[in-house]
Amino acid sequence: MLTFAAACLVLIMIPGPDQALMTRNALAGGRRAGLLTMLGGVLGLSVHVSAAALGISALLLASTAAFTVLKVVGAAYLVWMGIATLHGSRRTLREGTGDDDTTDGRAAGAGAGGRMLRQGFLSNALNPKVALFFVTFLPQFLPSRGSVLPRALLLSLVFAVLYLLWFSLYVSSVDRLGRVLRRPRVRARIEQVTGVLLIGFAARLAFESP
Numbered sequence: 001m002l003t004f005a006a007a008c009l010v011l012i013m014i015p016g017p018d019q020a021l022m023t024r025n026a027l028a029g030g031r032r033a034g035l036l037t038m039l040g041g042v043l044g045l046s047v048h049v050s051a052a053a054l055g056i057s058a059l060l061l062a063s064t065a066a067f068t069v070l071k072v073v074g075a076a077y078l079v080w081m082g083i084a085t086l087h088g089s090r091r092t093l094r095e096g097t098g099d100d101d102t103t104d105g106r107a108a109g110a111g112a113g114g115r116m117l118r119q120g121f122l123s124n125a126l127n128p129k130v131a132l133f134f135v136t137f138l139p140q141f142l143p144s145r146g147s148v149l150p151r152a153l154l155l156s157l158v159f160a161v162l163y164l165l166w167f168s169l170y171v172s173s174v175d176r177l178g179r180v181l182r183r184p185r186v187r188a189r190i191e192q193v194t195g196v197l198l199i200g201f202a203a204r205l206a207f208e209s210p
Helices: 002-013 017-054 056-062 064-095 100-125 128-141 149-176 184-206
Strands: none
Touching: 002 128, 002 149, 017 064, 017 100, 017 128, 017 149, 017 184, 064 100, 064 128, 064 184, 128 149
16 A cells, blocks of 8 residues: 555656646636646546446547547647647736736636636546556556455545645645746746646647557
């Protein structure tokens, strides 16, 4: 269990699309927005956990066509998010007043919470690499005899808890540094880097071999 937890933590800490989205949303809407994105990411993970438990992910990964469809849809979503983030950086530079941290926080609380949740959910739910993890990595820690499902669910729960702990700390750190990071020029640069990273993740996903 300790080996599994350590391996999961390393995988979670590796920068990916969900981390980029959490950074972007935490800067735009504060800690609450970042945590909502994180919660959406966990819900996206639950889709793959359930699919793996039912054997659907194995069937998906066995089909080149199905894998390709999911990969293309996921890559297209990341490209769309990356382009939107790059456009947002231009808007930040144009409209930056130095009070963005409070204004954006109110906007997120008023009506953007559902969007943050949805973005986190789609980031993981449409990522075939997450399905690949639960189908290839997880079974290595399952018993060869007896009931497998309870153990698989337990390991999936460990992964989800570590995900929540790590990204709660990460979002809180971004929020604490928010006064500096939300300065229009600094925030615009971060949004530009985030947009490029999202498009880069999309390109890497698009060219991933089935």
